[in-house]
Amino acid sequence: MRVAVIGASGRMGKNLITAIHDASDVTLGAAILKPGSSLVGADAGEIAGLGKLGIAAVESLADCVNDFDVLIDFTTPSLTLENAAFCAKHKKAIVVGTTGLNDEEKAALNECAQQSPMVFAPNMSVGLNLTLKLLATAAQILGDDYDVEIVEAHHRHKVDSPSGTALRMGEVVAEALGRDLKECAVYGREGQIGARTQKEIGFETIRAGDVVGEHSVWFATEGERIEIVHKASSRMTFAKGAVRAASWLEGKSSGMYDMQDVLNLK
Structure with a gap:
């Protein structure tokens, strides 16, 4: 080719x-x-x-x-x-x-x-795409009892937010949980917003320095938190x-x- x-x-x-x-x-x-x-x-x-x-x-x-x-x-x-x-x-x-x-x-x-x-694909990394598979499996097993939060970090020059990879992660998790990401996504939080809803999927964005790309998905409930993380250094x-x-x-x-x-x- x-x-x-x-x-x-x-x-x-x-x-x-x-x-x-x-x-x-x-x-x-x-x-x-x-x-x-x-x-x-x-x-x-x-x-x-x-x-x-x-x-x-x-x-x-x-x-x-x-x-x-x-x-x-x-x-x-x-x-x-x-x-x-x-x-x-x-x-x-x-x-x-x-x-x-x-x-x-x-x-x-x-x-x-x-x-x-x-x-x-929003991310061509082999490791990241394996991570998407792991996220789907985790969401199916953990279900609605676990809050889902997605944290992503990239270099200061990146122009879109959240990253395409973070959004794809959200889509994979939402699909596994039977949700529509467009309806349950929450992008950043500020002020007196009240308690989170059970089915929302939160996104937090960091833009700093020369970070190539880092993504962390939290599945959290009373007493424990599971994090599935992918970091790209090059x-x-x-x-x-x-x-x-x-x-x-x-x-x-x-x-x-x-x-x-x-x-x-x-």
Whole structure:
């Protein structure tokens, strides 16, 4: 599989190029930068600090449409939708790790996935996706007797809150408990709010420094508390998961998939 990376000069883009270079079952097909970037034409390997790889960075998907089979996208919601539409039109697979999409944008992504295969997940980490499986199991066993609180922390530059991963955790727990997250979620608390309700799922957000990503889900009742925690110390964990998803897409039919499919956790 020939993989294209968009946003190749960013922190995530460089990690993705490195992860592709280190993988045995995929190759780097293209590296895309922002239009007008001073790095257009530079070797993608040198951008990532690997030395020359023989792939010159370009400024649009149209410039490399014949050079890749699957695109990995960790950009912004609006740009991701444009890239997904391009991949659908040209029958290219796509891995989407972009967060902060609203319901309408997710629906648009799903439409694109009906024309070409897509893996869409708010977190590509293998460990985190195993954590989601553990959360579903815990919620099913513990039931409504345990209060659920989700605490997440990320670096100061993250623009969406709560994180897409925290929201996915909430969705998994709510589904296991037979609840609708849109109805039971509580985002932050302040003032004289009274006692928590039995079925609410609380979210607390921390933004500080260079935290890559930390998530903790509390199941608490009288006399005990269970915490299921995932901490990422490097963006490489997300990059490796995305590359694994890209490789998994080879030969897949059109449709929307997630990391639970990739890891055979369903």
